[in-house]
Amino acid sequence: MKHTVQTTGVDRVLISDPDFDIQKIADSGQCFRLNRSGNGEYTLIAHDRLLRLRQTPYGCEADCGEEAFRRDWYGYFDLGRDYAAIRARVDPGDAYLSRAAEFGRGIRILRQDPWETLVSFIVSQRKTIPAIKFCVEALCARYGDPLPFEPSAYAFPRPETLAALGEEEFRACSLGYRAGYVLGAAKLCAGGALDLGALNALPDEALFRALLAAPGAGEKVVNCVMLFGYHRLARFPRDVWINRVLEREYGGATPPVVYGEDAGVLQQYLFYYERSAARAPRKRAGLPE
DNA sequence: GACCAGGTGTCCG
DNA sequence: CGGACACCTGGT
Numbered sequence: 001m002k003h004t005v006q007t008t009g010v011d012r013v014l015i016s017d018p019d020f021d022i023q024k025i026a027d028s029g030q031c032f033r034l035n036r037s038g039n040g041e042y043t044l045i046a047h048d049r050l051l052r053l054r055q056t057p058y059g060c061e062a063d064c065g066e067e068a069f070r071r072d073w074y075g076y077f078d079l080g081r082d083y084a085a086i087r088a089r090v091d092p093g094d095a096y097l098s099r100a101a102e103f104g105r106g107i108r109i110l111r112q113d114p115w116e117t118l119v120s121f122i123v124s125q126r127k128t129i130p131a132i133k134f135c136v137e138a139l140c141a142r143y144g145d146p147l148p149f150e151p152s153a154y155a156f157p158r159p160e161t162l163a164a165l166g167e168e169e170f171r172a173c174s175l176g177y178r179a180g181y182v183l184g185a186a187k188l189c190a191g192g193a194l195d196l197g198a199l200n201a202l203p204d205e206a207l208f209r210a211l212l213a214a215p216g217a218g219e220k221v222v223n224c225v226m227l228f229g230y231h232r233l234a235r236f237p238r239d240v241w242i243n244r245v246l247e248r249e250y251g252g253a254t255p256p257v258v259y260g261e262d263a264g265v266l267q268q269y270l271f272y273y274e275r276s277a278a279r280a281p282r283k284r285a286g287l288p289e
Numbered sequence: 290g291a292c293c294a295g296g297t298g299t300c301c302g
Numbered sequence: 303c304g305g306a307c308a309c310c311t312g313g314t
Binding site for chain 2: 029121122124125126127128129131132177178181215216217218219220221224237238239240241242271275
């Protein structure tokens with residue numbers, strides 16, 4: 001395997017890999033708690049931990065000791081997987097996908113917490129990404145536990161905590177009509193009727209059906225939870241952006257890419273490519289994001 | 290002010 | 303089963 005991580009100091013780790021781009025990952029829409037804090041600095045909160053990163057000319061620098069990085073973040077960033085090989089397997093006959101994969105080089109599929117992913121994507125329906133982030137942060141700030149050594153940052157709230165709330169508290173976090181969905185999902189998980197940890201043992205189809213039991217989680221949301229929370233890379237979530245691509249570039253047909261074993265990775269390339277193209281004309285000088 | 294934003298649940302034919 | 307339609311809320 002390619003050696004992509006090296007120690008640069010006691011508390012720094014350098015990730016240098018053409019298939020790791022923190023900005024693209026942050027813009028890929030899979031994670032709502034990875035944010036640029038200015039000047040190439042990023043802050044990520046995941047699995048009850050906070051990690052600061054920054055893009056340098058040599059790669060992405062993480063403020064973390066090597067041992068801790070191996071333990072807490074190597075798997076999270078899926079650094080054991082060869083994304084170049086995935087891109088190399090793209091059908092050269094599919095010119096559009098080839099372009100998207102090259103454009104999106106650097107995106108990876110994170111290993112996020114299933115519970116956080118479930119709630120985040122239930123909240124995501126009919127919302128813009130900034131609005132989703134706002135809701136998630138509101139939930140964390142109000143009901144999440146403070147992080148060790150980072151008392152001003154909060155973990156994603158536990159199912160039992162949310163299950164004890166009422167819809168009003170969720171509406172106060174701008175969840176709107178999704179308040180009942182999230183409360184219902186929290187009760188399912190806290191009560192043991194939906195054991196997200198145990199579900200990991202299930203094969204894709206069974207996991208898909210099990211997750212559909214959560215209120216507010218339909219086909220699209222469940223596929224996102226499977227891809228981003230359970231790392232089921234064969235899942236291909238279809239949202240309005242992807243449907244737009246399938247309609248325009250593939251004549252509304254279902255191309256083979258949808259069924260590959262790495263379909264989820266390619267979905268991210270297509271999604272990122274499509275959204276970037278849509279946003280580029282609106283970008284104005286001096287106004288990043 | 291109408292319309293839309295990374296959908297889902299419900300109701301109808 | 304496929305196709306409408308409503309739904310909170312914040313932004314053009």
